Amino acid sequence: MIYQKLSAIAKRLFDILASGIALVVLSPVWLIAVIGIVVSDPGPVFYMANRVGKNDRPFKMFKFRSMRVDKNADEKNFKADTNRIFGWGEFIRRTKIDELPQLLNVFAGQMSVIGPRPASADQVAVTRAGRYAQISVLKPGLSGPSALYDYIYGDQVQDEEEYKEKVLPTRLDLDLYYLKVKSLWYDLKMIWYTLICIFGLMVKKFPHWMYEELVEAAGTMKNNEGIIFRDSNMVSYRR
DSSP states (O other): OHHHHHHHHHHHHHHHHHHHHHHHHTHHHHHHHHHHHHHHSSSOSEEEEEEEOGGGOEEEEEEEOOBOOOTTOOSOSSSOOGGGBOHHHHHHHHTTGGGTTHHHHHHHTSSEEESSOOEETTTHHHHTSGGGGGGGGSOOEEEOHHHHHHHHTGGGOOOHHHHHHHTHHHHHHHHHHHHHHOOHHHHHHHHHHHHHHHHHHHTTOOOHHHHHHHHHHHHTSOOTTSOOOOOTTHHHHHO
C-alpha cells in the first residue's frame, strides 16, 4: 500500500515536471502550429474532445484542430472523417503535433504522460466494457503502448469495420498490459519509444521491431474466451 502511494506520488511529480518543461521547450512548435491552423482553415485553433478519464470522470481533452468544423459531427467512429482534414491538419496529425495541447491536461492532472489511450465518451460502451472496465482505474496517457500501436499500425487502416476487427482488440489489450506492468521505468521506455516512433514514421521507416514487441505484449492478455488476438494480415502489410 505504501509503495503504491509513493509510486502514485512519483508519477504525478514526473507528470508535472515533464509536462511543464515540454510546454516551455515546445512553445515555438505551438506557435507554428497555431499560425498554420489560422492560415489554413477558418475556425477555432483548439478542438475540445469529450473524453472519459480516471474513475470514468468526463473531461475535455485539448487538441490542435486538424479538421474542418462540422457542428453535426460526433465521436462515435474510431476512424476520423478524412474528407474533413485540411492540408496543414494532415501534417500535424502525422507528426502528432496535434496532440501537444494534451500537455495542458497532463499538467492539470486529468491525464498522465504515459497511460492507457483516452476513451471517447461516445465509445466508452466498447472501450471500457467487460474486462476493459478496469482500465478506468488509471489516468489516460498522452502516449503509451496502445497509442504507439495505433500510430504504427492503426493509422494505416482507414476502414471503420476493418479497424474494429484488426486493430481495436490489440489496442485494448495493450491498455490492459499497461495496467499490469506500469512503472516509472516502463513510462520512460514508452517516452523513448514514442520519440523513435515519430521520427521513424516521419522518414517513412516502419519500426517492425516495435510493432512485433507490442503485438507480443498484447498477446499475453487473453480475452474472456481465451483467444489471443493476432493480425494475420500484417505479413502482407510489412512487405
